[in-house]
Amino acid sequence: MRxxxxxxxxxxxxxxxHILEDFRNNRTPPLQISDILTHVVEFxxxxxxxxxxxxxxxxxxxxxxxxxxxxxxxxxxxxxxxxFGNYVIQKFFExxxxxxxxxxxxxxxxxxxxxxxxxxxxxxxxxxxESIDESLQLEILREMEGHVLKCVKDQNGNHVVQKVIEKxxxxxxxxxxxxxxxxxxxxxxxxxxxxxxxxxxxxxxEHCSEEQKRPVLEALHANMSILIVDQYGNYVVQHVIExxxxxxxxxxxxxxxxxxxxxxxxxxxxxxxxxxLICAGGHHKTLLIxxxxxxxx
Numbered sequence: 231m232r233x234x235x236x237x238x239x240x241x242x243x244x245x246x247x248h249i250l251e252d253f254r255n256n257r258t259p260p261l262q263i264s265d266i267l268t269h270v271v272e273f274x275x276x277x278x279x280x281x282x283x284x285x286x287x288x289x290x291x292x293x294x295x296x297x298x299x300x301x302x303x304x305x306x307x308x309x310x311x312x313x314f315g316n317y318v319i320q321k322f323f324e325x326x327x328x329x330x331x332x333x334x335x336x337x338x339x340x341x342x343x344x345x346x347x348x349x350x351x352x353x354x355x356x357x358x359x360e361s362i363d364e365s366l367q368l369e370i371l372r373e374m375e376g377h378v379l380k381c382v383k384d385q386n387g388n389h390v391v392q393k394v395i396e397k398x399x400x401x402x403x404x405x406x407x408x409x410x411x412x413x414x415x416x417x418x419x420x421x422x423x424x425x426x427x428x429x430x431x432x433x434x435x436e437h438c439s440e441e442q443k444r445p446v447l448e449a450l451h452a453n454m455s456i457l458i459v460d461q462y463g464n465y466v467v468q469h470v471i472e473x474x475x476x477x478x479x480x481x482x483x484x485x486x487x488x489x490x491x492x493x494x495x496x497x498x499x500x501x502x503x504x505x506x507l508i509c510a511g512g513h514h515k516t517l518l519i520x521x522x523x524x525x526x527x
Contacts, residue, residue: 246272246276247269247272249261249265249266249269250269250272250273250276250279253273253278253279253282254276254278254279261282262286263286263290263294263297263298264294264297266279266282266283267297267301268301270283270298270301270302271301271302271304271305271308271309271315274302274309274312274314274315274318275309275312275314275315276314277314279314280314280315280317280318281317283298283318283321284317284318284321286298287318287321287322287325287326288321288325290325292327295322295325295326295327295330296327296330299322299326299330299333302318302319302322303330303333303334303337306319306334306337307337307341310341310345310350310351310354311345311348311350311351312350313350315350316350316351316353316354319334319354319357320353320354320357322334323354323357323358323360323361323362324357324361331361331362332362332363332366334358335358335361335362335366335369335370336366338354338355338358338370339369339370339373340373342355342370342373342374343373343374343377343381346374346381346384346386346387346390347380347381347384347386347387348386349386351386352386352387352389352390353389355370355390355393356389356390356393358370359390359393359394359396359397359398360393360397364398364399364402367397367398367402368402370394371394371398371402371405374390374391374394375405378391378405378406378409378410379409379417382421382424382426382427382430383421383424383426383427384426385426388426388427388429388430391406391430391433392429392430392433394406395430395433395434395436395437395438396433396436396437400437400438400439400442401439403438403442404442406434407434407438407442407445407446410431410434410446411445411446411449414449415448415449415450415452415453417449418431418446418449418450419449419450419452419453419456419457419463422450422457422460422462422463422466423456423457423460423462423463424462425462427462428462428463428465428466431446431450431466431469432465432466432469434446435447435466435469435470435473435474436469436473447470447474447478450466450467450470451478451481451482451485454467454481454482454485455485455489458485458486458493458498458499458502459493459496459498459499460498461497461498463498464498464499464501464502465501467482467502467505468501468502468505470482471502471505471506471509471510472505472509476511479506479509479510479511479514480510480511480514482502482506483506483510483514483517483518486502486503486506486518487517487518487521488521490503490518490521490522491521491522494522503518506518507519
């Protein structure tokens with residue numbers, strides 16, 4: 231069994247090796263990758279050591295990368311959830327060889343949800359989604375099935391879902407859409423009024439297919455009057471106005487008609503009216519302005 235790694239980021243030496251202690255105190259000549267072998271994990275979990283490895287990785291040879299990687303991979307999970315170690319993992323996803331990226335991607339299996347909900351692990355999952363091939367992406371998605379709403383409502387997990395929507399082909403995301411729409415419009419309305427969920431709904435509107443977006447948009451229209459005045463929902467409505475079809479934009483203007491003055495004076499709804507005035511067509515823009523000014527049709 232692998233020995234537990236000492237905690238880092240506490241400001242306490244944690245039984246540092248002489249080489250790390252000397253490095254931290256500028257008592258060594260400029261180090262090379264070969265100098266820290268057998269101490270790679272210790273360096274990765276140290277603020278200054280982690281930065282050293284990250285900088286070296288950007289210019290390292292394939293051989294040097296492999297020397298580092300052998301130690302990193304053996305302790306990958308511990309580094310993924312470490313305050314400084316996670317940056318080394320991310321750097322390997324960015325600058326590692328294709329084989330190293332694939333090996334790190336495979337090391338995520340069985341731990342996707344734990345990582346997605348963890349402060350540092352969620353960053354690793356996001357970087358992985360940018361770097362691994364589709365087959366490994368799908369393995370990560372399989373572990374998320376059945377846990378989508380938990381991720382969306384989590385301060386860390388929501389970023390993972392957003393990245394998945396951005397980086398995975400829309401046809402592979404249907405399980406996310408199904409999760410949102412299976413109970414009618416209520417789930418989408420609740421997510422649109424959630425501090426994290428509203429961001430995910432916006433990513434759906436940006437990246438999913440028209441067929442996938444339509445039930446989401448219809449759910450938003452069904453509760454538009456509630457969303458317009460909500461502190462988070464108004465951002466989703468603005469997103470539809472700015473990025474949606476002319477028909478969706480017109481429906482929002484029609485919803486606002488008759489309440490323009492009230493909305494214009496509302497802390498959150500005023501943002502929606504402003505976006506309508508910027509993005510609406512000439513006829514609808516005139517309707518809104520006339521209502522604010524009290525001009526009869």
